[in-house]
Amino acid sequence: MAVPQDLREWLPPEHLCWKVVALVGRLDLSRFMAGYRADGQGRAAYPPAVLVALLLYCYSKGIRSTRRIEQACLDDVGCRVITANRQDLAVGRRAANGRPPVPLEAKTVIVRQHARLIRALTRLEHARNPTPVPVATARASLSDPDSRLMLSKRGGFLQGYNLQIVCARSQLLLAIELQDNPADMTALVSMVRTTQQNCRAAGITREVQAWLADNGYASTASFEALAELPLLVAVTSAPPPDSTESPAAESIPAGHRQMAARLSTPTSRNLYKRRGALVEPGFAQLFQRFGRQLHCRGNDAVDTEIKLLGNVHNMNKIFRLKAKTRP
Template sequence: MSEHDAPRVVRPVRNQLSLQPTDLEALVPDEHPVRAIWTLVERLDLSAFYDEIASRGSNAGRPATDPAVLLALWLFANSEGVGSARLLERLCERDAPYRWICGGVPVNHHTLADFRVEHGKKLDRLMTQVLAALMKEGVVQLRRVAQDGMKVRASAGAASFRRRQSLERCRKEAEEQVRKLRREIESDPSASTKRVQAAKERAAQARLDAVEAALAEVEVVEKQRVERDEKKPSDARRRGEIRVSTTDAESRVMKMADGGFRPAYNVQFATDESGVIVGTDVTNNGTDQPHVVPMLDEIRRRTGETPREYLVDGGFVTLDNIEAIAERGATPYAPLPKPKSKAVDPHAPKRNDTPAIGAWRVRMGTEDAKRVYVQRGVLAERTNADLRVHRRLDRLNVRGLVKVKTIVLLAAISFNIMRLVASRLSA
């Protein structure tokens, strides 16, 4: 082909230096949700975060990353289902909304990960702040609240669960490995070898610490089992050996929504009829019954009020729970246990019923109560589905009850802030 017949194309030139000015403001439309999130973050009281910063005035030290930037990044990331600090770091380099939040502030995954799990108490106060704003604007009125729980997969494998005997053997092996590595470090003068050996020693020590934590948790589980068994007849007591994970000692094997059994945490949410989360709780107890009273007290602590109507499913129902709901000033709506005999009217008060229990039985037989109770699934299960599917709260990437609680709090705050954003946009 002659030169005159060859096609003319523009070829890439990758070794050409160039300057590309960027206007971050122009990259994000005025109506983009990230702007509303940043506006709300700026209005929150973040003084507790700033009080911990050591770099001040002319004092020596590297300036800290602005906590408002880190908080806004996680809130927006959570709303988009991003739960990985490494992925969030990459998004801050390439995606316009995340770059806009950063505004040129460099962030890395270590800073992001540490911020997310090290500020549980501060996030707890932020949750209360956001709820107060929603109540002030009339979005949350606590007229009707539904509670539900979901099992969230822990960051631990089933094979990591071991019996006490196996843990004791692992501890001896780990202790011997630590001692061996320390002897090798002391006997080898080479600096480079020492660094390698020191890294191995840290890994061995971490393994030993994990086994020690698992053994300590065995003691906790044994004590809990004894306390539960004291309330049961002898033929109903559990006989199997206790197993604890060496990966996440505080996780427990629980029955999941699909019927399988896997390491998990029990995450509880209470949702107002406005769709706002008004209470959260995380435990490693797989049953729901013990979590009614703590959640009601949690709502009272955060809002200063008690819901007028409280909706729970059959997994939460005990007579003590129904009584406790009524004692706190709420009207309980929950399904009645199925009577053993078809001749028994489940809606008729029984001889030993307290007034609150008797009223609950009668109430649940009315058409009004049935219409109210139908909303439980709409409120509670919709919230759980949103958090599980859209915010990726289906599998945890942190370990330990304290860190899991911070992850759940952050998810709830993000969920509520998007409700607040929607409320203000529609006003």
Template sequence: MSHFKPCDRHQLYLLPPSIDEWLPENHLSRFIIEVIEQLVLTRLTSHYSGKGSEAYHPSMMLALLVYGYATGTFSSRKIERATHDSVAFRFLAANQHPDHDTIANFRKTFLLELQELFVQVLSIAQEMKLFKLGNISLDGIKIKANASKHKALSHGHIEKLEAQLREEVQFLLNKAEQTDEQESEHDFDLPAEIVRREQRLEALAAAKAKIAERVQARDQQAQKDYEEKIARREAQQKAGKKPRGREPKVPETGPCAQDQINLTDEQSRIMPSGDGFIQGYNSQAAVDIESMLIIATGLTTETNDKQRVEPMLEALSKLENQFGKADTLLADNGYFSQNNVKACAEHGITPLIALGRDTHHLPIAQRLQPDAPKPQTDDPLVMMTYQLKTQSGRELYGRRKCTVEPVFGIIKQVLGFRQFLMRGIRAVAGEWKLVAMAYNFKRMYAMATG
């Protein structure tokens, strides 16, 4: 006869059960609590007036969010449900159950305060000897917005819709004049249909105005580039040289037919991605090569990465007092420009930005040949070109791909973060900071316990 262990789901406990005993000692949630207890949360606690009913403590709410994002539970409703179903979430919430509205409101309210907390977490990592600022790898990833690309309207399509709606309004007005009030059809409310179309026309006009406002920055940059090209050609002519290329054309200003706006999240953009095109944001991250911790983040609606170097350098300069100056900035060819190379040199950071597509698997003779003599020049571009060809430069740049791209892979595959929940660039930038903080917690936990 077989012998089985008893399975009594209604077995009573002799003493009250403790959630602390149910959770393994070396658990991620315990590590998150230990780190959060060291944070200064004054900017969070000062938001509470002390009036009304008692509020959940910000440290507990922050722990729920960080653990949720670190384990792929992003929705406030799922986090609320997990405080009932998951031992780890119960432990973090101290057996309390904040509702999803409270969780969502906390996340929305304190997204801007995450910048300071993000830096505090890095300080703790430094105190734990887990990270020392050195060589930085910069890259970007396109992440979906909380909006469908099918809700996007182009400027040209808006104009076609406006023409169609105006024709329909005029038709309905004529129909209303011809129809006697006493003989009007009850199944078709002409005044309501006219009002509905006029409201749509107002919404389309507002969308066109926002598109026109958005393209002003593009027009200013195009005009600036045009003036620089003209000035360069004039300088060449004065020097007795024949300018190369065609005469620059005066840039066309104003919205074009392809300029788009999304009706759900108007600040998001349609961007190229590995799967085609997505409605999303260009999320940037600077990753420390040795620790693989995210040091700084950025967010933009531009698909081109060339404009992202200087903002990231400014973000790194704000960390110098606490962590020192970064040594080298590694980036792919999408970040290359002479101005970016010069900006790195001005910040005292050595740039290693690819000048073009890399050649993989160089011949053994080329890999082992000695470095060329160092050029005697102060030109940062010439120096960077030389360093990229040296053995040490190739070895260091080769670590770029195996540093920042795995971080993005972990965020998407392990954490499961593939779409923002917030809308609007300010809120999305805060959520991206929260994602980076959750990743750093998980990475610090792996280094501390590995």
């Protein structure tokens, strides 16, 4: 049997590669293009659409390492189709021979002297404005000062962030955020407001029928701030959602009793039982595809990374949904 010469004939029409390419073709990438110089100097930049499609395709397959993406451009047919069989796209190599000219500011002598000047100025600033010595018990992460110690699911602590998601049906993400506070109760209001902003930006006009959260998000301040919404938050972990017994009123803080009364009705209990099936699989699917480790460091960088992971998650959800509903 002869192998087709055109790589595009190696993939079936419903392959993930074609879906990603079609999706990227509908994206507005003008902000990438605006960063390119238009004076005719330098070599032509790689097409942003190609690089975005390559990134989305590889992330969809759980490939996040740049070295593995580079390797995939050699042995993955989908990557080779996206990059038009150009392996240099994965690592940003130039095909020209010889060493490119070095700008004056990048010459070794200039860089070395500039670094010495910065160190001297830093020491001078410290001498003029000495900072107090931290206490002996102070600890900080040298690789990511913005991260914090979080309780690990397997016991003990780890250095990282607190992942927060809002899921609709089929675990479609309406919001995904990271916070440096291990307590979930501080995230409820911000996650609700972020979800509302995302829905407006996406043109979703239908109101959320119920906002469901477990008892880790119970907070009097949050209940007051979101009083206008159909909010159902467990105020105690004692009775299961399908229990007909309500906890004793004296065991519930005064600011939580109105929420406890709201949850005591059969309709509310039936609604709340859907919480676990909505959000818990969402966490599991994210961790299964991407793991629990982030590649970036710092608030801005990790926020960008987590948004990328959430969009890849949603993209694949939409692809699968369309495949199921197609006649």
